[in-house]
Amino acid sequence: MADQAEDSAAFEVAEKRVVGKKPFLSRRMKYAIRVVALLAVTAGLGFLFFQYRVPLGDWIESIVRWLTTSLGGFFDLISTIIKWMTDKLEALLLWPPSLVICAIFGLLGWWMRRLAFGAFAFLGFLLINSMLLWKDAMSTLSLVLVASILAIIIGIPLGILAGKNDTASTIFKPLLDFMQTMPAFVYLIPAIIFFGIGKVPGVVATVIFSMPPSVRLTELGIRQVDKEVVEAAEAFGAPPFKVLRKIQVPLAMPTIMAGINQVIMLALSMVVIAGIVGAGGLGAVVFRGVTRLDIGLGFEGGIAVVILAIFLDRLTASLGQTRVEERARTA
Secondary structure, eight states: HHHHHHHHHHHHHHHHHTTTOOOOOOOEEEEHHHHHHHHHHHHHHHHHHSSSSHHHHHHHHHHHHHHHHHHHHHHHHHHHEEEEEEEHHHHHHHOHHHHHHHHHHHHHHHHHHHHHHHHHHHHHHHHHTTTTTTHHHHHHHHHHHHHHHHHHHHHHHHHHHHHOOHHHHHHHHHHHHHHHHOHHHHHHHHHHHOOOSHHHHHHHHHHHSSSHHHHHHHHHHHHSSOOOHHHHHHHTTTOOOHHIIIHHHHHHHHHHHHHHHHHHHHHHHHHHGGGTOOOOOHHHHHHHHTTTHHHHHHHOOOHHHHHHHHHHHHHOOOOOOHHHHHHHHOO
């Protein structure tokens, strides 16, 4: 008994020593080391940037050239797929008579919102047809829809990943800032090099330019879901994917739909710019009006773009509003 008491006492003393043992480096010491390392790196890079010219443009050009020669087949495949999607969608929009498409858009606006918006959609697209810009408008609409679909397909999964993983969110934020602040015309340069002149570089540049809102707002929607609801589902044994599909995504849907709305608006603005590089559509009409100083032609192209923008904006906004109303009825 005495031996057991001595052993237990020795064990308690050893446990107290282990528990009470201080770390090798305190928190302040670690913070000081980080500050010193950051200052050293900043000073070194600052000296190099001040004394020498950094050939960043040459490096980017070399990377683009290497990608063009090494992944030419991959870019050709992407070009073929995107061109097929845009051509088929444009042919589908141009196949019925223009009056039928105007009526379909009017009925869609009436069904999604109200009668006044349906009448506006019907008359607006009739106005586009009367200005002899129907084919250009349908070409722009097909480019916007294809680019928006691709941006949403890529952006929403990335947003879900960023909403559930802090490391991914930290990595994505500077990349998204870069994508949103870079001038829109800059995206056309590598797109032309990789895919040539035409619709494809316009779609690719539009996807890159319009994708950040879908990532940001999807992440915001996932993070705003009440944690208690998620914990309750996990406590009942729901697997992570089912929690995401049944709880997090439906609750975040209004915010996600707001991101989709912003994607479509940015895609429309970028597609007009892409008309400069041969993407066609209303962007080419506006560009011809600017280069020829033709006020009437530029104004007609601008009015057609405005009608498309209002139509797409109100439709996507009504989709998000419908989701909120459904949740309120089922609550």
